[in-house]
Amino acid sequence: MTRKQKRMLIRIVTSGVLFGAAAVLPLSGWERLAAFLVPYAVIGWDVLWRAVRNIAHGQVFDENFLMALATVGALAIGEYPEAVFVMLFYQVGELFQSYAVDRSRKSIASLMDIRPDYANIETEDGLKQVDPEEVAVGDAIIIKAGERIPLDGVVLEGTSALDTAALTGESLPRQVQPGDDVISGCVNLTGLLKVQVTRAFEESTVSRILDLVENAGSRKARAEHFITRFARWYTPIVVLAAVALAVLPPLFTQVGWLDSIQRALNFLVVSCPCALVISVPLSFFGGIGGASRAGILVKGGNYLEVLAKTEIVVFDKTGTLTQGVFNVTAIHPDHCDEGQLLELAALAECASDHPISRSLLEAWGQIPDSSRVTQAEALSGRGVRAVIDGRVVCAGNDKLMEDIGVTWHPCHHVGTTVHVAADGVYLGHIVISDQVKLDAKQAITALKASGVRKTVMLTGDAKPVGEAVAAQLGLDEVHAQLLPADKVEQVEALLKQVSPKGALAFVGDGINDAPVLSRADVGVAMGALGSDAAIEAADIVLMDDKPSKLAQAIAIARRTLTIVRQNIVFALAVKLLVLVLSALGHANMWQAVFADVGVSVIAILNAMRAMSVPKNP
Amino acid sequence: MKKTFKLRDLDCANCAAKMENAICKLDGVNSATVSFMTQKLTLDADDARFDEILQQAARICKKVEPDCTIVLP
Numbered sequence: 001m002t003r004k005q006k007r008m009l010i011r012i013v014t015s016g017v018l019f020g021a022a023a024v025l026p027l028s029g030w031e032r033l034a035a036f037l038v039p040y041a042v043i044g045w046d047v048l049w050r051a052v053r054n055i056a057h058g059q060v061f062d063e064n065f066l067m068a069l070a071t072v073g074a075l076a077i078g079e080y081p082e083a084v085f086v087m088l089f090y091q092v093g094e095l096f097q098s099y100a101v102d103r104s105r106k107s108i109a110s111l112m113d114i115r116p117d118y119a120n121i122e123t124e125d126g127l128k129q130v131d132p133e134e135v136a137v138g139d140a141i142i143i144k145a146g147e148r149i150p151l152d153g154v155v156l157e158g159t160s161a162l163d164t165a166a167l168t169g170e171s172l173p174r175q176v177q178p179g180d181d182v183i184s185g186c187v188n189l190t191g192l193l194k195v196q197v198t199r200a201f202e203e204s205t206v207s208r209i210l211d212l213v214e215n216a217g218s219r220k221a222r223a224e225h226f227i228t229r230f231a232r233w234y235t236p237i238v239v240l241a242a243v244a245l246a247v248l249p250p251l252f253t254q255v256g257w258l259d260s261i262q263r264a265l266n267f268l269v270v271s272c273p274c275a276l277v278i279s280v281p282l283s284f285f286g287g288i289g290g291a292s293r294a295g296i297l298v299k300g301g302n303y304l305e306v307l308a309k310t311e312i313v314v315f316d317k318t319g320t321l322t323q324g325v326f327n328v329t330a331i332h333p334d335h336c337d338e339g340q341l342l343e344l345a346a347l348a349e350c351a352s353d354h355p356i357s358r359s360l361l362e363a364w365g366q367i368p369d370s371s372r373v374t375q376a377e378a379l380s381g382r383g384v385r386a387v388i389d390g391r392v393v394c395a396g397n398d399k400l401m402e403d404i405g406v407t408w409h410p411c412h413h414v415g416t417t418v419h420v421a422a423d424g425v426y427l428g429h430i431v432i433s434d435q436v437k438l439d440a441k442q443a444i445t446a447l448k449a450s451g452v453r454k455t456v457m458l459t460g461d462a463k464p465v466g467e468a469v470a471a472q473l474g475l476d477e478v479h480a481q482l483l484p485a486d487k488v489e490q491v492e493a494l495l496k497q498v499s500p501k502g503a504l505a506f507v508g509d510g511i512n513d514a515p516v517l518s519r520a521d522v523g524v525a526m527g528a529l530g531s532d533a534a535i536e537a538a539d540i541v542l543m544d545d546k547p548s549k550l551a552q553a554i555a556i557a558r559r560t561l562t563i564v565r566q567n568i569v570f571a572l573a574v575k576l577l578v579l580v581l582s583a584l585g586h587a588n589m590w591q592a593v594f595a596d597v598g599v600s601v602i603a604i605l606n607a608m609r610a611m612s613v614p615k616n617p
Numbered sequence: 618m619k620k621t622f623k624l625r626d627l628d629c630a631n632c633a634a635k636m637e638n639a640i641c642k643l644d645g646v647n648s649a650t651v652s653f654m655t656q657k658l659t660l661d662a663d664d665a666r667f668d669e670i671l672q673q674a675a676r677i678c679k680k681v682e683p684d685c686t687i688v689l690p
Binding site for chain 2: 050053054059062063101105215220227228231232272273277281285
């Protein structure tokens with residue numbers, strides 16, 4: 001509790017005791033009024049003061065004015081206990097409200113508690129703690145076990161496990177060794193690391209994420225705009241209605257002046273739109289906070305709104321559904337064993353820096369002895385030819401095999417096939433392909449289960465490769481051999497298929513697909529740790545490499561919107577009911593205060609639910 | 618130029634909405650948001666007149682909620 005809140009609590013207790021005393025004492029007339037005025041003044045002076053001051057500032061129709069008018073009115077017609085109690089109840093409600101909002105603010109802030117306090121740099125007299133902002137690119141910093149990594153960098157010395165949970169929501173620690181990139185915000189769990197800084201603090205991952213989450217509030221959802229517009233019209237209309245309610249019935253019906261004024265006052269108390277004005281932004285704020293705890297960064301409430309109605313999800317293939325790393329997936333030797341075939345291919349390719357060559361060498365796993373290889377020669381668009389241990393070895397595609405007149409046979413595996421021939425004899429082939437991510441299939445299934453109508457994959461790869469991946473994952477549509485510009489065209493065509501109430505989400509890894517990310521209704525970038533382009537272009541960022549997080553993001557968005565809708569409907573329904581009851585003279589002031597403050601408190605409690613993250617569906 | 622300022626003692630959500638509306642209508646303001654949840658004002662306004670506009674925004678905040686002040690860096 002803040003000091004302000006504690007002071008208010010003391011006032012509430014004091015006023016409550018005095019109120020009890022005034023109610024018990026056998027007083028009448030002026031004395032009774034005086035006895036009730038004491039607790040009234042204790043609890044309500046600031047409301048009255050603000051009401052007067054705000055009128056002087058031209059801000060007439062606010063809560064303070066309504067409460068002041070209602071309670072002074074009650075005092076005027078002799079309902080002393082009601083006046084005090086209503087003011088007391090109002091202040092209790094306000095206190096609770098500010099406490100609840102404070103708490104949710106704090107718990108969201110603690111979700112994002114990844115700001116590092118210091119960095120260790122080596123000096124002549126040992127380690128020195130400095131502000132991370134003072135560390136320059138290229139400096140070496142030391143991170144001890146248990147400390148948070150303050151800046152992005154590359155490991156120079158030491159091995160350790162990193163806890164990335166605060167950034168990605170992933171509980172499994174990540175192993176790092178010299179040469180690996182580390183990102184700020186992770187916690188070093190086990191060993192001592194020496195890291196060379198690659199980014200200044202303002203550009204480091206942790207600063208960018210904090211910036212993004214803190215600014216999320218400035219992009220408001222449609223529902224938030226609706227509420228503020230609503231509040232602007234609602235209050236004056238209610239005040240006019242209250243005046244009419246006070247004046248008209250006594251003139252035209254049997255209802256007395258006193259009665260009608262009382263009804264009008266009740267009407268005024270109910271009218272405050274606070275329940276909506278607080279709880280709707282709070283729900284979105286909570287939803288964004290909860291999502292960030294799961295490693296899903298949402299740039300604003302408006303994107304949660306769009307994401308919740310996703311109908312079509314378009315995926316990029318490489319790096320999004322697949323790992324984007326090429327691996328040897330099959331070795332089919334004809335006249336030798338697997339090891340020999342791989343060794344020959346790796347040796348032939350050892351001089352090349354092509355991704356395929358690297359994956360062959362990696363699969364072979366030995367350091368090539370270059371003295372065995374002579375006359376290595378790259379044949380552009382075909383492969384390589386080299387003399388290994390005196391044999392002429394050719395490794396490459398089908399064109400190369402035809403060039404040298406070797407009969408080859410195709411492989412039933414989909415991927416890039418490297419054929420190997422030695423001295424004109426076909427030895428077999430090796431298939432290299434990009435592997436599907438472990439949770440990709442689960443991601444598609446979860447999206448289908450959550451009501452996504454269509455899943456589409458776009459890829460620049462060859463048709464058979466794309467189709468094989470799509471079939472394996474159960475995607476509805478696949479478009480292959482696309483250039484980056486073609487992807488935009490495809491997305492535009494798909495956008496036309498979206499129903500007016502639906503939305504299209506595009507998921508990419510942020511490389512080459514920035515135009516598509518911004519063209520889609522909602523652009524989702526993934527594996528964004530360290531990729532600037534993705535964080536800039538996307539509306540939602542999945543911090544780790546898991547496509548299955550998208551279904552979770554949609555679930556969070558839907559839940560948030562459900563809570564927002566519940567609050568809007570509940571608050572309006574209760575208010576409308578009490579408004580009608582008080583217009584007809586069936587509601588007393590206590591019910592009216594409940595309809596104002598009580599409803600706000602319930603709506604806030606409901607809104608706080610948005611912070612808890614639903615489990616992966 | 619776009620800058621973010623902290624707001625002290627912003628206690629009423631409806632007031633935040635009123636401030637936002639009024640600040641957006643100021644001459645020279647491209648966009649402004651007042652977030653009740655984060656207690657922050659994000660102001661995007663003409664570079665040349667930024668300080669002057671900020672002063673006006675501070676006056677608006679005072680007028681709508683007299684206890685509320687913009688924390689200037």
